[in-house]
Amino acid sequence: DVKVTQSSRYLVKRTGEKVFLECVQDMDHENMFWYRQDPGLGLRLIYFSYDVKMKEKGDIPEGYSVSREKKERFSLILESASTNQTSMYLCASSLRGDGYGYTFGSGTRLTVV
Amino acid sequence: GENVEQHPSTLSVQEGDSAVIKCTYSDSASNYFPWYKQELGKRPQLIIDIRSNVGEKKDQRIAVTLNKTAKHFSLHITETQPEDSAVYFCAASNFNKFYFGSGTKLNVKP
DSSP states (O other): OOOEEESOSEEEEOTTOOEEEEEEESSOOSEEEEEEEETTTEEEEEEEESSTTOOEEOSOOTTEEEEEEETTEEEEEESSOOGGGOEEEEEEEEOSSTTOOOEEOOOEEEEEO | OOOEEEEOSEEEEETTSOEEEEEEEOOTTOOEEEEEEEOTTSOOEEEEEEETTOSEEEETTEEEEEETTTTEEEEEEOSOOGGGOEEEEEEEEETTEEEEOOOEEEEEEO
């Protein structure tokens, strides 16, 4: 019973391409997040959203943008992919408020060549 | 902002032994501390969490302790089994946004 779905498990893109990573949740969660996961660096927050059409920068937003037109969908956009954006990207969602754990998607492993 | 440090980065134990992973945080306003387990090739899964008004919480072989004064919290796994082998992440949260530690790769040797 997958509740947070990331559209692609593996992606290979060329440098300079515009890349869209899609995330959909079916739990009616208000909060959605995009992280990248790199060895030794853990999970770093790129962008998050507390509501439809609302977005806030995380710790490493440079080179990324996001879109949340509907509550269930949160898209991560790489405007012009670069090799240093090769990484595992994890989407997560949670209920609004204190003390609610995340539900993560399965991740998208993006390789930029 | 919040800064979460996690140690050790790798931990190898014999099956049946205990494992302890420690995290420190910097923001005294953080009030929720979850732990996630990520098996190879899979998504992180919440395994246990603790709130700032509680000092300890236990769930079968897993326990978490929190020392708010010292700003540190720990994950304890007793009677480890090979299926406990995974990467474990701690996190600290203050209203919705989580800050994660860098992860601990636990290897339980049969």
